[in-house]
Amino acid sequence: MKSLKDILAVVIGLLAAAGAIFYFYKFVTFTDLQGGHNYGWLALGLAAVAFACGLIYFLGHVNKEEEIHITQ
Numbered sequence: 001m002k003s004l005k006d007i008l009a010v011v012i013g014l015l016a017a018a019g020a021i022f023y024f025y026k027f028v029t030f031t032d033l034q035g036g037h038n039y040g041w042l043a044l045g046l047a048a049v050a051f052a053c054g055l056i057y058f059l060g061h062v063n064k065e066e067e068i069h070i071t072q
Contacts, residue, residue, distance in 0.1 A: 006057055013053030020046035 023043035030036030 003060075006060060009053045009057040009060075013050045013057065016046045016050040016053065020044075020050060 020043045023039045023046060027036055027039035027043055030039060
Protein backbone atom coordinates (compact mmCIF):
# COMPACT_ATOMS: atom_id res chain seq x y z
CA MET A 1 0.00 0.00 0.00
CA LYS A 2 1.25 3.45 -0.81
CA SER A 3 1.92 5.88 1.94
CA LEU A 4 0.11 9.17 2.33
CA LYS A 5 3.30 11.02 1.37
CA ASP A 6 3.40 9.22 -1.99
CA ILE A 7 -0.26 9.90 -2.74
CA LEU A 8 0.05 13.60 -1.85
CA ALA A 9 3.22 13.96 -3.91
CA VAL A 10 1.56 12.41 -6.95
CA VAL A 11 -1.66 14.42 -6.69
CA ILE A 12 0.04 17.76 -6.01
CA GLY A 13 2.68 17.06 -8.65
CA LEU A 14 0.11 16.27 -11.33
CA LEU A 15 -1.98 19.33 -10.48
CA ALA A 16 1.10 21.55 -10.51
CA ALA A 17 2.21 20.11 -13.85
CA ALA A 18 -1.23 20.72 -15.36
CA GLY A 19 -1.21 24.28 -14.02
CA ALA A 20 2.29 24.86 -15.38
CA ILE A 21 1.21 23.71 -18.84
CA PHE A 22 -1.88 25.92 -18.72
CA TYR A 23 -0.04 29.05 -17.60
CA PHE A 24 2.80 28.44 -20.05
CA TYR A 25 0.20 28.29 -22.82
CA LYS A 26 -1.30 31.54 -21.54
CA PHE A 27 2.20 33.09 -21.47
CA VAL A 28 3.03 32.03 -25.03
CA THR A 29 -0.29 33.13 -26.52
CA PHE A 30 -0.50 36.47 -24.67
CA THR A 31 -1.05 39.21 -27.25
CA ASP A 32 -0.78 42.45 -25.25
CA LEU A 33 2.69 44.01 -25.30
CA GLN A 34 2.28 45.50 -21.81
CA GLY A 35 2.34 42.30 -19.82
CA GLY A 36 2.00 38.57 -19.66
CA HIS A 37 5.31 37.91 -17.94
CA ASN A 38 3.44 37.03 -14.74
CA TYR A 39 2.08 33.96 -16.51
CA GLY A 40 5.63 32.90 -17.30
CA TRP A 41 6.77 33.24 -13.70
CA LEU A 42 3.71 31.36 -12.48
CA ALA A 43 4.34 28.56 -14.98
CA LEU A 44 7.97 28.36 -13.90
CA GLY A 45 7.01 28.19 -10.22
CA LEU A 46 4.43 25.48 -10.80
CA ALA A 47 6.93 23.49 -12.86
CA ALA A 48 9.38 23.71 -9.96
CA VAL A 49 6.70 22.42 -7.57
CA ALA A 50 5.93 19.52 -9.93
CA PHE A 51 9.64 18.70 -10.17
CA ALA A 52 10.02 18.76 -6.39
CA CYS A 53 7.02 16.46 -5.98
CA GLY A 54 8.51 14.08 -8.53
CA LEU A 55 11.77 14.03 -6.59
CA ILE A 56 9.94 13.35 -3.33
CA TYR A 57 8.05 10.46 -4.91
CA PHE A 58 10.91 8.81 -6.78
CA LEU A 59 13.61 9.29 -4.15
CA GLY A 60 11.29 7.73 -1.58
CA HIS A 61 11.43 4.45 -3.53
CA VAL A 62 15.20 4.09 -3.74
CA ASN A 63 16.58 0.86 -2.26
CA LYS A 64 13.17 -0.44 -1.17
CA GLU A 65 13.75 -3.92 -2.63
CA GLU A 66 15.01 -6.73 -0.48
CA GLU A 67 18.53 -7.82 -1.20
CA ILE A 68 18.97 -11.42 -2.21
CA HIS A 69 22.32 -12.72 -1.02
CA ILE A 70 24.22 -15.25 -3.03
CA THR A 71 24.35 -17.63 -0.06
CA GLN A 72 20.57 -18.00 0.15
